[in-house]
Amino acid sequence: MDQKVLAVCDKEEKYLYRLVECLENRELLPFSICAFTNERALRKFSSKTKIELLLIAESLYEEDLKGLPIEHILILNESGNEAGDGIKNINKYQSAEGIFREIMESCMENVQAASTRRLSGNPMKIIGNYTPIRRCLQTTFSLTMGQILAKKHKVLYMNFENYSGLSYLLNREFNVDISDVLYYFNCEREKLAYRLAGMVQSINGMDFIPPVVSYQDLSGVTGEQWLHLFQEVEAASSYEYLILDLSEQMHGLFNILRQCFKVYTITREDGFAAAKMKQYEAMLSMTEYMDVAAKTKKWNLPVFHRLPDGLEQLTHGELACFVKKIVEEDIYEQTG
Incomplete structure (x- = not known):
């Protein structure tokens, strides 16, 4: 541009x-x-x-x-x-x-939009957060990681939960969400950089696209379309990291995980959690996605005595220290 x-x-x-x-x-x-x-x-x-x-x-x-x-x-x-x-x-x-x-x-x-091209020299790295286990702090973990990375890098966070509750947690009303980004991606792709810039919100320096109110709005989106959208976001922006907070409702979930630089899976020690993880890993094996399993880091989070009161405080406290160590030892170690 x-x-x-x-x-x-x-x-x-x-x-x-x-x-x-x-x-x-x-x-x-x-x-x-x-x-x-x-x-x-x-x-x-x-x-x-x-x-x-x-x-x-x-x-x-x-x-x-x-x-x-x-x-x-x-x-x-x-x-x-x-x-x-x-x-x-x-x-x-x-x-x-x-x-x-x-x-x-x-x-x-x-303004007549020019064809988009990457605004920075380095490729955007996609980090996928996904677990088949419910209520295990996946979103809190994802948001904390994104905000810690945002202290030094340009970060975009996207949430694909069925019910994220993000607008209520932030006490904000969103006029646009991910479905609007998809609309402009399909109808006015050459102007996506302009549209995207006007849609993103921010928490502690981390940009995010508001999640949809109804997950059914995304029911017709294929995995291939998601991957093309992520490629366009990369081409039209200077984001260094894209944090994906994923759920099963996304079509093409395994293909999306395959394109991630890192995949983080939160686990628990109880029998139900272990059984779900075994079934998930067996499914990866049966469908020939063992490369996803190979790049996945599983984390059994310790017991945190107190979690931050709001999303803006996620860079402080026990959880932040835990996630910061992952960022420094696992993400930065491979990116230099």
């Missing part, structure tokens, strides 16, 4: 630089960002450099800006009344995340 210029103009310096910092931290944003505290500097810059998108405070907007070499303009509305003739207004005082999403929506409406 060719870098284009996003200009941000606002006389409130503290607001301006905080917004620019937040936007620059979103590596999927397909622009280089230039900040201006006054309209005169903006005009001088535009006389030499084409601006693809201008984000400007309502108090600084002038109608004659339309005559400058600026492809598209968004007004940061401060008054609550629409400003600019035919210019899209967005709420200046919403979160930086909200402004980011509005920018990406504008990209979809106005």
